[in-house]
Amino acid sequence: MIVDVLVFFGLPLTLLILGAPIYAAIFASGLTALLLVPNAPIHAVQSVLFGSLNNFSLLAIPLFVLAGDLMAQGGLAKRLVSWALAGVGGVRGSLPLAAVASATTFGAMSGSASACLAAVGRIMYPDLRKAGYSEGYSGALLASTAVIGAVIPPSIPMIIYGVVAQQSIPDLFLAGVLPGLLIALVIGVYVWMKARHEKQNVLATGERPSFLRETKEASWSLAAPVVILGGIYGGIFTPTEAAGVAVIYSMLVSRYIYKELTWRDMWRITSESMYLVGRLIVIFAAAGLYAWALTVSGLAQKLGTTVTEWQLATWQLLLIFNVLMLIVGAFLDPPPALLILTPVFFPIFQAAGVDPIHLGLIMVVNLSMGMFTPPIGVNLFIANVLFKIDIGVLYRSVLPFVALYVAILMILTYVPEITLFALHAFK
Amino acid sequence: KDPAYVVRLGSPTMNDTVHHWMKLFKEGVEKRTEGEMRIDLFPASQLGPIQRQIEAVQFGAQEMYTIPPEFLAGIDKRFMVVSAPLMFEDLEHGFRTVQDPEFSKFMFELGANKGIIGISMFCADPTSYTFTEPLQTYKDAEGRKVRIFASDMERETIHRLGATGVPMSLGEVLPALQQGVIDGARTTVSIFNAFKFYGSAKYLLKTEESMVCPLQFVSRRWFESLPQDLQKILLEEAKAADIATHQFALGFLADNYKSWVDNGGVIVELNPEQREEMRAKLEDVGKTVADKDPATAKAYSQLRAIADRTRQ
Amino acid sequence: MKSIDRVVAWVTSGLHFVATLMLVGIVVVNAANVIGRYIFNRPAETADELMIFMLTIAVFLCLPRCTNEDAHIRMNLLRDRISGKARKVWDLLLELLHFGLAAFVVYVGAPSVAQLFSWGQVSEAAKIPMWIVHSVIPLGFALACVIILLSIVRLLRGWGRP
Ligand code: NA
Ligand code: NA
Numbered sequence: 051m052i053v054d055v056l057v058f059f060g061l062p063l064t065l066l067i068l069g070a071p072i073y074a075a076i077f078a079s080g081l082t083a084l085l086l087v088p089n090a091p092i093h094a095v096q097s098v099l100f101g102s103l104n105n106f107s108l109l110a111i112p113l114f115v116l117a118g119d120l121m122a123q124g125g126l127a128k129r130l131v132s133w134a135l136a137g138v139g140g141v142r143g144s145l146p147l148a149a150v151a152s153a154t155t156f157g158a159m160s161g162s163a164s165a166c167l168a169a170v171g172r173i174m175y176p177d178l179r180k181a182g183y184s185e186g187y188s189g190a191l192l193a194s195t196a197v198i199g200a201v202i203p204p205s206i207p208m209i210i211y212g213v214v215a216q217q218s219i220p221d222l223f224l225a226g227v228l229p230g231l232l233i234a235l236v237i238g239v240y241v242w243m244k245a246r247h248e249k250q251n252v253l254a255t256g257e258r259p260s261f262l263r264e265t266k267e268a269s270w271s272l273a274a275p276v277v278i279l280g281g282i283y284g285g286i287f288t289p290t291e292a293a294g295v296a297v298i299y300s301m302l303v304s305r306y307i308y309k310e311l312t313w314r315d316m317w318r319i320t321s322e323s324m325y326l327v328g329r330l331i332v333i334f335a336a337a338g339l340y341a342w343a344l345t346v347s348g349l350a351q352k353l354g355t356t357v358t359e360w361q362l363a364t365w366q367l368l369l370i371f372n373v374l375m376l377i378v379g380a381f382l383d384p385p386p387a388l389l390i391l392t393p394v395f396f397p398i399f400q401a402a403g404v405d406p407i408h409l410g411l412i413m414v415v416n417l418s419m420g421m422f423t424p425p426i427g428v429n430l431f432i433a434n435v436l437f438k439i440d441i442g443v444l445y446r447s448v449l450p451f452v453a454l455y456v457a458i459l460m461i462l463t464y465v466p467e468i469t470l471f472a473l474h475a476f477k
Numbered sequence: 478k479d480p481a482y483v484v485r486l487g488s489p490t491m492n493d494t495v496h497h498w499m500k501l502f503k504e505g506v507e508k509r510t511e512g513e514m515r516i517d518l519f520p521a522s523q524l525g526p527i528q529r530q531i532e533a534v535q536f537g538a539q540e541m542y543t544i545p546p547e548f549l550a551g552i553d554k555r556f557m558v559v560s561a562p563l564m565f566e567d568l569e570h571g572f573r574t575v576q577d578p579e580f581s582k583f584m585f586e587l588g589a590n591k592g593i594i595g596i597s598m599f600c601a602d603p604t605s606y607t608f609t610e611p612l613q614t615y616k617d618a619e620g621r622k623v624r625i626f627a628s629d630m631e632r633e634t635i636h637r638l639g640a641t642g643v644p645m646s647l648g649e650v651l652p653a654l655q656q657g658v659i660d661g662a663r664t665t666v667s668i669f670n671a672f673k674f675y676g677s678a679k680y681l682l683k684t685e686e687s688m689v690c691p692l693q694f695v696s697r698r699w700f701e702s703l704p705q706d707l708q709k710i711l712l713e714e715a716k717a718a719d720i721a722t723h724q725f726a727l728g729f730l731a732d733n734y735k736s737w738v739d740n741g742g743v744i745v746e747l748n749p750e751q752r753e754e755m756r757a758k759l760e761d762v763g764k765t766v767a768d769k770d771p772a773t774a775k776a777y778s779q780l781r782a783i784a785d786r787t788r789q
Numbered sequence: 790m791k792s793i794d795r796v797v798a799w800v801t802s803g804l805h806f807v808a809t810l811m812l813v814g815i816v817v818v819n820a821a822n823v824i825g826r827y828i829f830n831r832p833a834e835t836a837d838e839l840m841i842f843m844l845t846i847a848v849f850l851c852l853p854r855c856t857n858e859d860a861h862i863r864m865n866l867l868r869d870r871i872s873g874k875a876r877k878v879w880d881l882l883l884e885l886l887h888f889g890l891a892a893f894v895v896y897v898g899a900p901s902v903a904q905l906f907s908w909g910q911v912s913e914a915a916k917i918p919m920w921i922v923h924s925v926i927p928l929g930f931a932l933a934c935v936i937i938l939l940s941i942v943r944l945l946r947g948w949g950r951p
Binding site: 214346 | 523645649653657672
């Protein structure tokens with residue numbers, strides 16, 4: 051067990067700190083663990099690297115990255131931001147508030163927090179910087195707010211939990227509505243108070259664009275969520291397919307309506323998006339090997355057995371589980387973490403009488419936080435690549451947001467009514 | 478003491494007939510080998526997606542896997558014949574057939590030169606359909622979009638019923654049903670229940686035209702490196718688990734139909750007349766699909782003959 | 790060395806070009822599938838598989854260029870505080886680790902691809918030979934190995950990045 055802990059947590063951490071490519075650090079840990087397994091199955095390297103990308107939901111990431119790029123450069127983003135600003139322009143901290151509002155709206159048309167960050171982040175980051183917010187604060191705000199996208203339906207992590215725990219995915223989706231809005235509210239209040247404290251500029255009435263005019267100007271941008279959500283809920287395409295539809299929509303609007311991009315521009319943007327996607331998804335491949343080795347080592351199961359033997363009260367169990375997941379989430383992204391932890395802990399909580407839908411929500415919120423908690427979090431890496439913010443700066447800047455999320459997580463854990471209200475109201 | 482051999486045994490689902498088999502097999506082997514061999518169970522695709530686990534067993538990166546043979550059609554097309562509609566009458570008949578020495582020998586050796594050896598086979602579930610909108614008979618499935626697993630047999634079956642087959646991974650099916658991207662799904666009642674389809678697609682059309690009969694197989698590279706006595710124990714314990722699981726499967730199926738109704742689902746039964754009509758439509762699906770490839774055609778007639786012999 | 794660098798840049802950009810084509814392919818196949826299913830009631834039965842394979846191919850074909858341009862995502866917090874000879878040794882160790890991992894993938898992956906080829910294995914839906922799709926992994930990492938070796942030579946000779 052001590053060797054396992056060293057290989058799975060000590061080794062990758064050390065390599066990360068030393069500055070190895072992140073995919074290599076995770077890969078080295080997975081490979082070392084694999085060599086320690088009985089009859090070391092080295093051939094697993096090829097099939098697991100290949101198999102880790104064998105996931106239809108994963109396709110939403112490159113497609114939303116590309117859609118976000120096209121929206122950012124094709125004039126859709128510009129108009130959306132002006133519109134959001136016109137809406138909240140009279141309030142201090144209107145830009146970060148607009149960022150939170152955009153992430154929440156975008157979350158309703160995307161199942162993945164990474165895609166949410168890629169799309170909203172590209173739109174909002176340059177404006178946040180122009181308005182004088184520091185790169186660390188802007189990056190951390192966007193990286194953490196994007197997690198709303200994983201909580202508000204549709205949600206890829208919810209689907210993964212539903213599949214593994216055999217729970218109703220629509221119920222899980224419903225369960226995410228209020229918690230998602232709660233997160234938006236809390237972060238909204240935080241950025242507003244911070245802006246007030248820092249005496250951020252309020253746009254003067256004269257320089258504030260007219261909300262009506264901006265709405266008209268941004269109507270094609272604002273129609274994007276309508277097309278995407280309408281398509282999903284109207285039964286035309288699945289949430290993953292919606293990402294591809296978003297790409298085509300952005301292409302058509304920026305080429306023929308706003309006339310801001312040529313086909314040559316679009317090829318360049320696609321090529322740039324691909325370069326980013328390549329660097330990101332190779333980490334998924336390495337994480338797949340890591341998760342495979344972790345599963346095979348039985349470390350997760352051993353931890354589960356140990357916990358059961360303690361015979362704790364439910365609230366203590368939930369507290370410990372949350373802490374454990376925060377630690378796991380620090381290293382793993384939600385999909386592998388859900389795949390590993392759900393089978394181990396689901397029976398424990400079922401025995402303790404925790405509502406399985408509530409448990410799913412706790413797991414999704416907690417593990418999704420892992421996407422922006424140091425040291426390994428895909429949203430941090432996206433922020434690093436997209437906005438060119440040093441990882442160390444990001445690590446420091448996300449801490450206040452981690453604290454906020456922990457507080458929300460505690461409320462969601464111990465007030466299950468927030469999660470289950472929508473569920474009961476609709477039944 | 479530490480086991481000298483560890484077997485990583487994967488499966489795609491959890492808390493079902495296959496999982497029951499895995500537990501029995503684990504218990505049997507570990508007891509017989511007195512801990513010399515340990516079986517680690519990885520249900521619910523914990524070791525990866527279906528096709529990737531199959532490859533892992535071929536490469537020897539994973540020792541063992543259990544999956545219905547139609548998923549092995551990429552290795553050898555002949556694996557698909559087991560899933561032909563009306564090959565088996567019911568679970569009982571399916572079990573009798575797959576346990577027939579001639580039948581099982583054929584299936585066990587089919588992947589041998591591609592790195593896998595079958596060690597046991599039983600029948601877990603029959604396939605049926607669920608729909609979001611009510612229906613009276615199988616004819617009402619016409620024109621509807623139905624999620625299938627993209628195998629040649631399923632495509633042809635769904636085509637004969639006049640519906641449109643939509644291949645889709647299981648995780649996407651429920652949201653797709655709820656939003657109306659698809660109108661129904663073809664799989665087994667235990668999976669309908671596991672995914673709680675009764676909430677959104679509650680009309681279960683009980684057709685039971687194909688039997689899902691998982692094949693348990695091992696990595697040839699690994700299996701042949703084992704001492705003879707261990708090989709023998711694995712084969713015998715697999716067979717013992719088959720027999721015990723068959724009894725379990727019958728009860729599990731009945732329980733699943735009951736729990737479908739208990740959860741608000743509706744079961745649409747075909748009357749004898751409709752059943753005959755449907756059978757007439759599907760009778761030669763297996764032959765039609767198999768005939769596209771000479772080796773598969775031969776395998777189909779050979780296995781079909783065994784099935785007919787055990788039909789009673 | 791300069792001409793080698795040019796060849797490497799040319800090859801890696803070419804692979805990146807192919808990867809971009811794959812991403813375009815994903816967009817096209819996705820759209821065709823949605824339109825086919827919704828408007829013509831004819832879904833593309835191989836669409837999911839094709840798109841997943843195209844993503845896999847794209848990712849590993851991008852790898853050489855990312856390696857060549859030192860664009861892999863990493864944490865430079867500590868590394869940037871070191872300079873001089875210590876930094877050189879440090880970077881050398883990191884390059885060796887990276888080389889070892891990449892070489893291991895080639896060592897295991899190349900025979901796996903050969904095996905899939907000899908088995909004639911094809912994919913489930915589109916019946917694509919699996920060895921072709923699998924080969925991008927050892928291919929991408931083999932090129933990465935060459936690039937890392939060049940980088941090691943450069944470090945030892947005290948030359949800068951191309
Ligand atoms: Na969402
Ligand atoms: Na993290």
